Amino acid sequence: MVARAPYDGVAVAVPVTVPYRRYSTNTAHWWIGRAVHDVVARAGLRPTDIDGFSVSSFTAGPDTAIGLTQHLGLTPRWLDHVPLGGASGVVALRRAARAVQCGDAEFVICVAGDTNHVDSFRNMLTTFSRFAQDAVYPYGSGGPNAGFALITRHYMKRYGATREDFGRICVAQRTNALSFPHALMKKPLSLGEYLSARAISDPIHLYDCVMPCAGAEAFLVCRQDAARSLHLPAARILGTIERHNAFPDDPIQFRGGWVMDIGELYAMAGIAPGAVDFLQTYDDYPVICMMQIEDLGFCRKGEGAEFIRAHTLTADGSFPHNVSGGQLSVGQAGAAGGYLGLVEALRQLTGTALGAKVAEARIGLVSGFGMITYDRGLASGAVLLAGMDA
Amino acid sequence: MTEPLVRPKRKNPLSKTRAPLLPQGSRSRTALGLTAAAAEGRFALQVCTDCRAAIYPPRDACPRCLSPRIPFEEVANGGTLLAETTIRTSIDVYFRERMPWRVGVVALDCGPSIVTHLHGDAREGERVRMAFKLDRSGQAVAIALPERDTPNMSDDPEWRELTCDPKFRRVLITDGRNAVGQAMAKALSDAQAGIVFVGLADPWKPFPGEQALRRIERVEIVPLDMTDSVSVDDVAGEIGARVDILINTAEHVRAGGMIERKGLTVAREEIDIRYLGLMRLAQAFGPTLRARGADGINSAAAFVNLLSVYALMNWPAYGAFSATEAACLSAAQSLRAELRPGGVKVMNVFFGPLETEWYQTVPPPKVAPAALAAATVDALRRGLEDVFVGDVAQDIRTRLAVNPKAVERELGS
């Protein structure tokens, strides 16, 4: 096994969130354009300085990244389109970091943006994947809710997790979101309200589900010396992993790709899980958060519920988790949901948090997951980030 | 336990009829291999020729060894229900109005995991039998049944939505003059059809079996002449909205090929009764059937064609007849697509020679009218689309799948 090369010299900076809206008559191109504009402006650059461009979007079709270069007037020498849903942020970062490291590009904007028309969600689902068309959509739900309900149900039976355990995750995230200005959910959530909410697909209820919306998230990847000359607070990369279609023979999903490579992540970073100051999981459903807590090494498989009960997950708690509220409280702006955790991690690590701050945040772990094309999430990835002075 | 179906009350004439909606019906071409299996009631998956892996969902390369040789094969249909969920809300309009709806994931004994509809008696953690059925959009979907039959099984709402069970539905049998029509009337009455309308033409012409036919429970005779457009339109005008299953039993069987049968008058009758008769039924009953596909417990469910298996390959001893049957088969395929927007199935029942007078000189095996009727009822209960009844029909089907040219030569020898 070849040793993984470190990410020396790479800076991740300029976390940008374009404020979300529940429904928008604008296009994905507009939202992505706003994010690119804001990154360029806050970095003190001009569009002609941008020579690397990575895009993730479900609603930019029929355009992909290449169409957006002309649309937005960019002339990059490195271009990537990352259609990996909730894993998009982590994967886009991995690609852009290597490009900058090798000199293939100097200033890479990574952006995820999606619009949300009244029929966007339904349209996306009907064309999501071949297996979804052939083997999921005809089975009632018209969406991922039933699939994750099955995963949740199985996990609960297998490991004894309860709805209360999942509720704790959602309630803590809502508390975190109350101070985050861009969160679409603005009311507090109690465990009682979580438990008595309307059933969507047993055992998933209303507050287990994200709210689709329109929005965009973005960041800049460049060399550390470039970030310093531009006076940009930045984070550095301690390690990354990525794995897709892991454990295909598991009859139903109860673990993700991180299990295969998590040791390598901590080895690259030279740390143990205890050194992580906050965790940003991909939170399409709370069961997946619990799965990530286990698979990213914070406890053993099946002990996620016990871990949740033994910790407080608010930004000021014993295990800060999804500190701006996660998608479950902020909203899921399509592929931008796969950037949300990473962009918030950058804010925490560069001292530019908009809401609750994690005290002495030096090291953050961001996890990505997504693309449930049939019965399980295929894509996964994770990145350990540190503040520049950590 | 499945709640037994309650006989529906008379429809409130002031309420709007629910318009038919369909579940998502697009499928990749490879996935249509499941539709072919479901049409005949088979449980088949792709099985890799090289490494024997069973594969689901359908795809174009073996996920274990990357072989492209992954044809569909019948496989064992046992499995275990790993997890279930009851969906309570959906953005899909078809399912939205059929909530709550149970689905689950089954670990098949043969390997893959399959997301599936659930019969009400399929319990989490227990063994199940899997089946592929055609849903209202005419595409294959999986449903898990309890390992053993349970009381009132066919009354389960998810199962009933995938089948054309005659129970409490009203049936029109287009011609009661022949033995098949009479056997069909008895079988549908026994299957608890709400009403069995039986069409009779030429009321001035007596026929054998007439008394017994009139005495069958819930049979109502209607004057229906399949060769007369006005007659068909009139009957449709009167009872069309009360026909949920239409079974076309009009027959015209005469031996002879293209050359042998001198003159065209017999051919004209044959075409008039079989092909044009089918077209008259389609035009007169089709639109109302299509509009009533979601109309409650006794919704419009099926249009059944009884076709000679020689529609699929001509038997020159009955050559002109075979050609007319082939025309009817093609017409039925068109009708299938035309009725699909209403979620109404067109079921083609194929059979070889019958134990009836016009096949008198043909040696056995032949199909008795009662057997044909029983097979038709069974196929309606299972929601099949292509049914092969009797040894000859199954034999022809098997041989056609291997080498159609050989069948042509052998039938023509």
Add this chain to the structure above:
Amino acid sequence: MDPQGLLGFATAVANGSITVIDLSHTLTPDFPTIVLPPELGQCAPFRMEEVSRYDDRGPAWYWNNLSMGEHTGTHFDAPIHWVSGKDVPNNSVDTIPVSAFIAPACVIDISSQAAGNPDYELTVADIEAWERRHGRIPARNWVLLRTDWSKRVGRDYVNMADDGQHSPGPCPEAVRWLVDQRDVHGFGTETIGTDSGQANHFNPPYPAHYYMHGKGRYGLQCLTNLDLLPPTGAVIVAAPLKIRKGSGSPLRVLALVPRREATA
């Protein structure tokens, strides 16, 4: 005859002093046709297929295409229809001299006998009894057999049992006598066929067809309203369609009767 006579006739029709009586049934799909054993060719029943009705198939017009046999409904039989008449000269509907389509008629009433016995056969004795009351049957007159069978409908009209149809008609001797002794123009009935329902068991089978057509005479069947005609004095207009080598055709049969003679 002078032109005034012919014009006088037309005026009389117009002002009703000559009554025109319709002896034809309406052509409808449910009117029974002759039924033969199933392995033989059958007479096509009457069918209409609408072509358009002031609609997208034809905006300003209504019309139909028809199908039927030559022997469907009220119809005319030409001598060529029967094997015995196949070589008679001018034996098809297109070659029969058109003057034959207008001829007087004698109406013989056996309706009360037929009411009691559906298989009643008209005998020579019956005809002689009629002649004693109404005079000798003139040459080249139609003989129309009134049975009131046209008042029956559907199953009663056809009267089919499992040994065949049961309806009245002439016995072989009566037909031969009418042809040989009275030189009749043709034979007309209210039933399906000029022969009785059981005539295939007669000797010869179907004697009305056999003898009439064999001698180049004509047939009319499925007539109605014979009960409105006087025993003598009606003039029948019965012109079949001019079909090339046709054996017969459905047609409008009209009876012209002086008003005081009409019985209804």
